[in-house]
Amino acid sequence: MxxxxxxxxxxxxxxxxxxxxxxxxxxxxxxxxxxxxxxxxxxxxxxSSSSTKLIHGGLRYLETWQFKLVHESLEEREVLLRAAPHIIWPMRFRLPHHKQLRPAWMIRIGLFLYDHLARRVTLPGSRSISFSGDGPLRSDYRRGFEYSDCWVDDSxxxxxxxxxxxxxxxxxxxxxxxxxxxxxxxxxxxxxxxxxxxxxxxxxxxxxxxxxxxxxxxxxxxxxxxxxxxxRAVRLVKGSHIVVPRMHPGEEAFLLQNADGRVVFVIPYEDDYTLIGTTEEDYAGDPADAKISSQEIEYLCDVVNQYFKRNISPADVVHTYAGVRPLVEEESDKAAGKSASKxxxxxxxxxxxxxxxxxxxxxxxxxxxxxxxxxxxxxxxxxxxxxxxxxxxxANLPGGDFTDQASLLSVLQQEHPALPAQQIAAWVKRYGTSTRKLLDGVNGVADLGRQFGPGLYAREVDYLIAKEWAMTADDILWRRTKLGIRFTQEQVLDLEGYMARDT
Missing domain, CATH: 3.50.50.60 (FAD/NAD(P)-binding domain)
Known part of the structure; x- marks a missing residue:
């Protein structure tokens, strides 16, 4: 005060x-x-809202001997999964074996360490897998590996x-x-x-x-x-991502190796889309102005096209974002001329x-x-x-005091039978048990008020303004929710007008 x-x-x-x-x-x-x-x-x-949206140990950090960081990350993976099951959930990752890049024995050793550097409670371990000809990958890739990490709604x-x-x-x-x-x-x-x-x-x-x-x-x-x-010396590194229409129907993600030593994630995103990233390049200028370049878009498309049957091009990109992370650069890093990814x-x-x-x-x-x-x-x-x-x-994070999404969804559907199940499921993934605060006094769809676009009603907008410091349409569409990817410009302007009514 x-x-x-x-x-x-x-x-x-x-x-x-x-x-x-x-x-x-x-x-x-x-x-x-x-x-x-x-x-x-x-x-x-x-x-923090421009990440690859993963809670993970960092499999590739094992190559640079960052065992302490990987151990700590793997431990935290279990802690956070328990603390926030509404915004964090398990995901299986498939790593196609590229014969000309890392040898299979190296990947097996890396995955063994990944499984055992910290105690796993809920997540299954890694395994070798085979890819069938009717899958999303090109016929060059017949074998690979599968391991566990977690997805997170970062913002x-x-x-x-x-x-x-x-x-x-x-x-x-x-x-x-x-x-x-x-x-x-x-x-x-x-x-x-x-x-x-x-x-x-x-x-x-x-x-x-x-x-x-x-x-x-x-x-x-x-x-x-x-x-x-x-x-201290801080090295600014820009990481960029693209979003394209869904690349494959499965719920698993892919980790793709590239000849430059980097890896690219291909992750199911918001039901109908696929998130692809990240790039890593040195950045100078105001971090608030960071944007993906045309070269980065081409790079991500090229890596994906080496592996997937369905080729993508810049014309397929429906959304992009870029963020700048500050990395501590030691004198030894400078002397060794380490790349941003190292x-x-x-x-x-x-x-x-x-x-x-x-x-x-x-x-x-x-x-x-x-x-x-x-x-x-x-x-x-x-x-x-x-x-x-x-x-x-x-401790649980707000809304995270429940065991699994399916059980909570079932209970909330019984409490609000007049509301669409798909809509309740979306709220569970955002708010967990705090969905009850959002729906206090709501008996049916009419009580949700005006609908601004797919999945967004006035009730939720008012809640986010009152409870979560939302002040602009972008705050709601890209950080409190990810509905911006489905909104037209006209719908965005309509929402902006509604939020400006009291200012």
């Missing part, structure tokens, strides 16, 4: 509401710290962590850009005075914090510059106390965000000796 001068007093100011920042805010608030979480744009609006994962933070008292401020950081008192017991500019209204909110966490992702060095803190995805911290306590987060991947948050709070234990103990490992 603001003091008499209008300044918000808080223990922790987290700058950046991507998955790492939201995860740290949720963990800290649950330990009894007062927290303010801010972002210059939407929650999860940048890198909703971020939003659920922000909701978890808010439920424990955190103040969440999307579209509030940190424009200034000044040390009020210097040293170990110092405080920061931050100025947060509301990008919509132009108003400035002042926050006085005992500690600042810089989780600004690709903008991490900008926050360090504001604070007068030394920067730089580690692991995370690290820098705690600086010369002005006032400032913890900067570098790197990380979406799978390890919860473990990263725990590690960040461990770094801050000396500053906040009275904070609570770790708690997120056994």
């Amino acid at each position: 603001p003091d008499q001068s209008g300044v918000i007093q808080t223990d922790l100011l987290v700058v950046g509401a991507g998955v790492n920042g939201a995860g740290i805010a949720a963990d800290a608030a649950g330990r009894g710290l007062s927290v303010v979480l801010c972002d210059q744009a939407d929650i999860g609006g940048a890198t 909703r994962l971020v939003i659920l962590n922000a909701l978890q933070a808010a439920s424990n008292g955190a103040q969440v401020l999307p579209r509030h850009r940190c424009v200034n950081l000044t040390a009020q008192q210097k040293g170990k017991q110092g405080r920061w005075l931050a100025e947060l500019l509301n990008e919509r209204s132009g108003e400035v909110t002042k926050v006085s914090a005992r500690c600042v966490v810089n989780a600004a992702g690709p903008w991490v060095t900008r926050v360090l510059t504001q604070s007068g803190t030394d920067n 730089v580690s995805r692991d995370y690290s911290f820098q705690l600086d106390r010369r002005e006032a306590p400032l913890l900067t987060v570098y790197g990380g991947k979406i799978t390890t965000y919860r473990h990263l948050a725990e590690s960040a709070l461990r770094q801050l234990r000396e500053i906040f000796p009275d904070m609570g103990e770790p708690w997120t490992r056994t």
Whole structure:
């Protein structure tokens, strides 16, 4: 709450509401710290909503000997699957064997390690498989391998962590850009005075914090510059994806090897589509402006066409997105001339106390965000000796307090027999048990209000505005839901007009 001068007093100011920042805010608030979480744009609006949408160990990281990262990721895979079964679910991946690339024995060893580097509870192990001639792959590929990982709705994962933070008292401020950081008192017991500019209204909110966490992702060095803190070398890497009409009818995904040593995922997406990615190339410029290039589109199409009977071209692409991830580049990486795909995805911290306590987060991947948050709070234990103990490992994310989607869907259908089963199933995948909050007082389709496009009613729009900080049509169509891929421009404009009614 603001003091008499209008300044918000808080223990922790987290700058950046991507998955790492939201995860740290949720963990800290649950330990009894007062927290303010801010972002210059939407929650999860940048890198964290532009991933390949996987909770995975990172099979290819074994080639670069990143066993610690893979072990940690595999452990977290089981933790997150249990914490959020509405937005995370198991998926089988098929890896066609390309005789001219990695030998079969190498892949078998890699999959053996993948199965055993961490304890598996729910996911089946890997196996060798054969491909039939009537499958989606070209006849060149007769044998391969199959293993398990998980799909995740990445942007909703971020939003659920922000909701978890808010439920424990955190103040969440999307579209509030940190424009200034000044040390009020210097040293170990110092405080920061931050100025947060509301990008919509132009108003400035002042926050006085005992500690600042810089989780600004690709903008991490900008926050360090504001604070007068030394920067570490950060390498910005752009990853781009394309979406095409469904490539094959099965529910399994494919992992395709390429001659340049990289791999490309081909993943079922939103029932009728296939998600293909990612590229990796160095990036310079404002991360907010990142877009896929025509060369990247051609690259992804070419890799897929090496394997699938059905060829695709840029003309088949119905949607694209690109995100920029900040990777920590060590001097040894520079000296070795490592490509973007070889730089580690692991995370690290820098705690600086010369002005006032400032913890900067570098790197990380979406799978390890919860473990990263725990590690960040461990770094801050000396500053906040009275904070609570770790708690997120056994906690459900909002809406995740159920066992499996099929059982929850069955119960909700019985509670709302007048609503279309397909629509309830879509809500279960977004909100889990929180679907009941969305449908409170709803008896039939008429109670859902106006329909703006496929699967989106006024009831859900109002819910997302009131409960999940949605402010624009893009917030709803591409981050709170993935319905944007089905909306026409006219329907988008209609939704924008409805959301602007009170502004």
